[in-house]
Amino acid sequence: MRRDSAAADKRRRRTSAVHVTADESTPGADESLKVESEPSTISESVAKENQALRDEIKGLRHSIEFHTHRADKAEASLLTLQADVSDIYRRKEEALQLEITVLQAELTASTEANETQMREFQAQKAVIEQSYRDRIEAMDAKFINQTFSSKAVTTMPTDPMHYDPATGANYCPLPPRKYKGSSAMIKELLTRYF
DSSP states (O other), X not given: OHXXXXXXXXXXXXXXXXXXXXXXHHHXXXXXXXXXHHHHHHHHHHHHHHHHHHXXXXXXXXXXXXXXXXXXXXXXXXXXXXXXXXXXXXXXXXXXXXXXXXXXXXXXXXXXXXHHHHHHHHHHHHHHHHHHHHHHHHHHHHHHHHHHSHHHHHHSOOOOOEEETTTXXXXXXXXXXXXXXXXXXXXXXXXXXX
16 A cells, blocks of 8 residues: 555556646746847847947048048138238238338438538538628728828828817818718718729
8 A cells, every 4th residue: 555655645646747848847937038139139229329420420420521621721711811811911021121121212312411411511501601701701802902102191281280278189181071961971981092
């Protein structure tokens, strides 16, 4: 009896083990399907991410090329403007230097002309002054010669000196005048001695 019961227990255990195995085998099949489907989903997501990264990198490259082109263009424009400004500055500096040179030449010429005119004026002044002195000296010499010449001495009044009791001095009377007034006397003297 004990052997029969032991054999029956073994059979029950085997049956329960088969049922358990059968029950456990069903979810294992679903998991295998899931494992088979998951790699395709992961690869697709990875591929999508890679494509998105490629697109982003491509966009960044285009943006870098665009900005690089703009930077090159701006640098070229800046160099052109710098060259234009340098050329304008050089031309203005040359024009200003030329104007300064012309003004300096005009100033030098004007100074030399003024100095020449001053020298000519001084020479003319010296000539005029010398001519005036010569004329004065000639007039003085003529007056002295005419005054102390023999003709002048003979024409001088020969009347004797007269004494004036009122003044207490001797005097010689003047020759008779042809004209009345001081102007007539001056004219007569000038006519006689000059």
